[in-house]
Amino acid sequence: MINALASGTRPHLYSRPIRMSDLDPFNHVNNVRLLEMIQDAHVDLFYLQPGHSGEEIRPRMVYVRHELDYTEPLSFQPDPILIRTTITTVRRASFRLTSHITRGTRTYCTCVSTAVAYDETERCSRRLEEAELAVLRRYSPEA
Template sequence: MTPALASAATAAPAVRPHLYSRQVRMSDLDSFNHVNNVRLLEMIQDAHMDLVYVQRARPGQEIRPRIVYARHELDYTEPLAAQPEPVTIRTTVTSVRRASFHLVSHVTRGPRIYCTCLSTLVAYDLAARCSRRLDEEELEILARHAATDADA
């Protein structure tokens, strides 16, 4: 665990992966009746939005993203088909630096993993058009979802 993450972890509640559930939609399917790879990435980004912004937002509050993606690396394990059960995107924070962090997300249904994504995100100042340091509230959220040695 990085020093920034360790210091934020002291004020955060119990560490756990972030879980996001989503039903596969008809519009997610390609001509082979599997979820399109681009749609899998959209599902993962929905989970990230929920982790970083939606969970801490208040009703009626406008969400203004202050983080941008620098990189996604995806490994597709097997095709994901439409079924009545939703998929779960399980996300953990693997490292935090002053202005960036890494997330690992697994698209799952039951014990099966359909896709694994490693994402690099950067805190960004839109007005200055450059990266910025992560603030204390962001560090607390990231510490809450940090990977443990057992997750590695």
């Protein structure tokens, strides 16, 4: 198990503008949109990072839990938000990611997501493969 509270964590950083379609009738970013933004950051982390293209190994996973804590409403401003994600725990068949939606020094939302390695053919969980663990290590403490 890897614990991201140790020194040496390398967060994944994902910047995203707020769009008018993200806003609810109160001109705040809708809570569902916040989770979508976090998932966009996870897609960027696992699949779109420069230097990772052409790699054949990508995590095959399903989310089993998202725990979101909303600190304050996020409203439209021209400055983009920043989503910082670290892999906080890695087990044999699952891992946890912690993501913070921030702008400047303010944190608007913290999300802890649990994902499980998944075998689509057998339709069940499976152990993480070494190549998948290598992807996870990019954003977790040095082992």
